[in-house]
Amino acid sequence: MKKYFVILCFIVARLSAQDGEVYLFSYFIDNGQDGLHLAYSRDGYQWTALRNGQSFLKPTAGKDKLMRDPCIIKGPDGLFHMVWTVSWNEKGIGYASSKDLVHWSPQRYIPLMEHENALNCWAPEINYDAKSKRYMIYWATTIPGRFPGTDVSGDGRYNHRMYYAFTKDFKAFSKPALLYNKGFTVIDATIRENNGQYIMFLKDETKLPAPQKNIRMATSRYIYKDYSAPSMPITGNYWAEGPSVLQKGKTWIVYFDKYRDQRYGAVQSVDLKNWEDISARIIMPPGLKHGTVFTITEKEFETFFK
Numbered sequence: 001m002k003k004y005f006v007i008l009c010f011i012v013a014r015l016s017a018q019d020g021e022v023y024l025f026s027y028f029i030d031n032g033q034d035g036l037h038l039a040y041s042r043d044g045y046q047w048t049a050l051r052n053g054q055s056f057l058k059p060t061a062g063k064d065k066l067m068r069d070p071c072i073i074k075g076p077d078g079l080f081h082m083v084w085t086v087s088w089n090e091k092g093i094g095y096a097s098s099k100d101l102v103h104w105s106p107q108r109y110i111p112l113m114e115h116e117n118a119l120n121c122w123a124p125e126i127n128y129d130a131k132s133k134r135y136m137i138y139w140a141t142t143i144p145g146r147f148p149g150t151d152v153s154g155d156g157r158y159n160h161r162m163y164y165a166f167t168k169d170f171k172a173f174s175k176p177a178l179l180y181n182k183g184f185t186v187i188d189a190t191i192r193e194n195n196g197q198y199i200m201f202l203k204d205e206t207k208l209p210a211p212q213k214n215i216r217m218a219t220s221r222y223i224y225k226d227y228s229a230p231s232m233p234i235t236g237n238y239w240a241e242g243p244s245v246l247q248k249g250k251t252w253i254v255y256f257d258k259y260r261d262q263r264y265g266a267v268q269s270v271d272l273k274n275w276e277d278i279s280a281r282i283i284m285p286p287g288l289k290h291g292t293v294f295t296i297t298e299k300e301f302e303t304f305f306k
Contacts, residue, residue: 020298023246024072024101025255025284027291032068032085035059038101039285040301044248045278049285050305061094061107062086069123069242071292072101075135076128081170083110083124083137091116093124093139095170100304101296110137112165112176118143119158123188123242123290129166129223136223138164138179140187147181153208154185160205162189164224180218182229190292191223192245198223199272201243201254204230213239215256217272234267234275242290255282257290264288 025039025047036057039047050056059067064087072082079097082104086094092111098104113121124139140160145151151159162180165173180186180200188203198220204212214233220226240256250270258265258279265279296304 021295022298022301023293023295025244025288025291025293026070026072026082027285027288028068028070028084029053029287029289032059032066032289035067036070036082036084037285037288039288039291040305044246044253045281046283047285047288049288053285056102057096057104057107059084059086059094059107061096061109062090062092064088064090067094069290069292071123071125072294073126073128074294074296076130081126081135083126085122085124087120089120091118091121093121093137097170100300102304108170110170110173112137112139112173113141113143113163116141116143116176122160125190125292127191127223131223132166134166134168135170136164136166137173138162138189138191140189150183150185150206153206155205155207158185158205160185160187162186162202166224177224179224180227182218182227184212188242188290190243190245192247193223194247194272197221198227200227201234201245202230203241203243204233211239213241215240215243215254215267234269235265236277238265240265244291244293246293246295253278255291255293259289 023041035055038050041047059065068085070084084094091113096104096107119142122140127136142158163176164179165176167173185205200218206212215235216230218227239260242257244255246253253268255266264284266282267275269275
């Protein structure tokens with residue numbers, strides 16, 4: 001009887017482990033020329049590079065063939081969908097999909113802003129909107145002269161605003177529309193749903209007359225419009241960009257690139273109001289830049305990366 005009890009406990013433990021979660025982080029290194037990198041964690045604080053830090057996918061989309069700021073989500077179709085920045089100065093983004101995060105579909109260039117006199121399409125992200133059963137892609141773009149009041153407040157000629165487009169199949173897209181404009185240059189937005197409210201974490205990209213370069217929050221009842229004015233900064237006295245958010249139980253962890261310090265940082269909160277800087281607890285792979293955190297099951301982890 002004792003023998004069978006031990007076997008039963010082993011089976012239960014094994015099934016529980018397979019039902020558990022593993023956190024993944026998609027990121028790039030250097031200028032993004034070698035493509036997609038992935039890291040994993042089971043506690044959200046210590047991250048280890050997969051495949052010994054080697055690239056999972058070499059970039060082929062766009063003229064400059066970079067893969068910066070990769071964002072991955074798992075859709076209701078069971079596929080992992082990824083978008084990324086293909087260039088510093090092209091008008092579209094890259095897209096590919098995968099069943100297992102290892103083998104990817106042919107890469108495609110999506111010309112989201114080719115109809116505009118745009119300078120760029122930076123740091124695209126994806127959310128799935130269950131209400132409309134569509135994916136929403138959103139990104140930062142500068143259109144010279146569109147917002148003249150802040151033309152000299154950013155870095156050089158860049159004066160970004162956030163834009164979005166909807167798609168059901170990543171083939172047909174709605175006309176891009178303005179997502180966030182509160183009178184300052186803004187990039188690197190990421191959106192999370194919380195009890196019927198949408199929370200946008202964003203970077204205030206203002207450099208002049210006084211640098212901001214911090215992460216703030218805005219909220220809305222709708223995923224695609226009516227976001228509030230930004231909160232006070234949730235990051236500290238350093239330049240931060242590329243926020244990515246992990247909801248771990250009741251705890252919210254916001255990761256970001258302390259790009260001037262050449263390291264990653266994070267803050268955490270249980271109420272989205274009071275934030276604790278936990279940068280000293282975060283261990284990331286060397287060279288990791290502007291990534292996106294997402295979750296897979298333990299079973300998927302063991303299957304994909306065995």
